[in-house]
Amino acid sequence: AGCKKAEIESIIVKENATLAYKKTAILNNINGSILRGEWVAIVGKNGSGKSTFLKALANLIKLKSGDILIKGKSVSRWKDKDLYRMLGFVFQNPELQFINDTVFEEVAFSARQHDWKEEDIAAKTTMLLKEFGLAEYINLHPFMLSFGQKRRLSVATMLLLDQDILLLDEPTFGQDEKSANQLLRLLKRRQQEGTTIVMVTHDMDIVDQYADRVILFEDKQIAYNGHPYFFFRNKRGGMIPPLHYQLIEEQEDRYANEQSVLSISH
Numbered sequence: 291a292g293c294k295k296a297e298i299e300s301i302i303v304k305e306n307a308t309l310a311y312k313k314t315a316i317l318n319n320i321n322g323s324i325l326r327g328e329w330v331a332i333v334g335k336n337g338s339g340k341s342t343f344l345k346a347l348a349n350l351i352k353l354k355s356g357d358i359l360i361k362g363k364s365v366s367r368w369k370d371k372d373l374y375r376m377l378g379f380v381f382q383n384p385e386l387q388f389i390n391d392t393v394f395e396e397v398a399f400s401a402r403q404h405d406w407k408e409e410d411i412a413a414k415t416t417m418l419l420k421e422f423g424l425a426e427y428i429n430l431h432p433f434m435l436s437f438g439q440k441r442r443l444s445v446a447t448m449l450l451l452d453q454d455i456l457l458l459d460e461p462t463f464g465q466d467e468k469s470a471n472q473l474l475r476l477l478k479r480r481q482q483e484g485t486t487i488v489m490v491t492h493d494m495d496i497v498d499q500y501a502d503r504v505i506l507f508e509d510k511q512i513a514y515n516g517h518p519y520f521f522f523r524n525k526r527g528g529m530i531p532p533l534h535y536q537l538i539e540e541q542e543d544r545y546a547n548e549q550s551v552l553s554i555s556h
C-alpha cells in the first residue's frame with residue numbers, strides 16, 4: 291500500500307515541518323501533499339518563504355523538524371544523483387546556474403553525469419532544444435541568449451533526464467508575454483504527461499489559468515491551501531484577483547441591488 295501511495299503523491303510534507311535557516315524559523319507547521327501531475331502555485335508576499343519552501347523540497351536546506359517525502363522516501367535519504375534525476379529545479383537568475391560553453395552542452399550536461407551513450411545524449415538534447423525553440427542557438431554561449439531564452443534553456447536543462455517533478459521559482463519573471471506564454475505552454479504539455487509542477491509566482495493570471503491549487507504563505511504558515519477559485523473569491527493574501535473575478539463581483543453587486551430595489555417597490 292505504501293508504494294501505491296507514493297505513486298499518487300509526488301511530495302508529502304509531514305509532522306508539522308519547520309523550515310529554518312540556522313535558528314531562524316521561516317515556515318512552521320507545514321503539512322500537506324502534492325499529487326503526481328498536479329500544478330501547484332506557491333504565492334505570498336516577498337520574504338514569506340516561497341523560495342525557502344522550494345529549497346527544502348530540493349533538499350538544499352535541512353529541516354529543523356518534520357519530514358519531506360519525495361516519492362515516498364525522505365528527501366534527506368535520497369542520494370543527490372537519484373534525487374535530481376527525478377526532480378528538477380529552476381531558481382531565480384538561472385543564468386547563474388549555467389556552467390557550460392554552449393547551449394547544447396548546457397542541456398547535455400546532466401546526462402553526462404549518468405554515463406549515457408553519446409548518440410542518446412545528442413538525440414535527446416536536440417529534441418529538447420527543438421521543443422523549447424532553441425535549436426538554432428545550439429552552438430551559442432548560453433550568455434548570448436535573451437532573457438526569455440535563458441529561462442527556457444534553464445527549464446530544458448532540468449528535463450533531459452525526464453525529471454517528473456519540477457520546482458520553478460518565478461520562471462516567467464522579466465519575460466515578454468510571448469516567451470512567457472511559450473514557456474507556460476511547454477510546462478502545461480509536460481504536466482499533461484504526468485509531470486508535477488510546483489511554481490512560485492506573483493502573476494495571478496498564471497495562477498488562474500494554470501494552477502490546480504494555490505498554497506499561500508503568510509505569517510510563517512500556510513494561510514490557504516486549495517482551489518484558485520476560492521482563493522480569488524475570498525481575496526486571500528491581499529492578491530488582486532484576475533479581471534473576470536472582479537466582473538463576477540460587479541455583477542453580483544448589481545444583482546443584489548436590483549433585488550433590493552424590487553423588494554422596496556413591492
Ligand code: ADP
Pocket residue numbers: 311316334335336337338339340341342343
Ligand atoms: P520569498 O521567496 O517568499 O520572497 P524567501 O524564502 O526567499 O522568501 O525568504 C524568506 C525569509 O528567509 C526572508 O526573511 C529571507 O530574508 C530569509 N532568508 C532567505 N535566504 C536566507 C539564507 N540563506 N539565510 C538566512 N535567511 C535567509
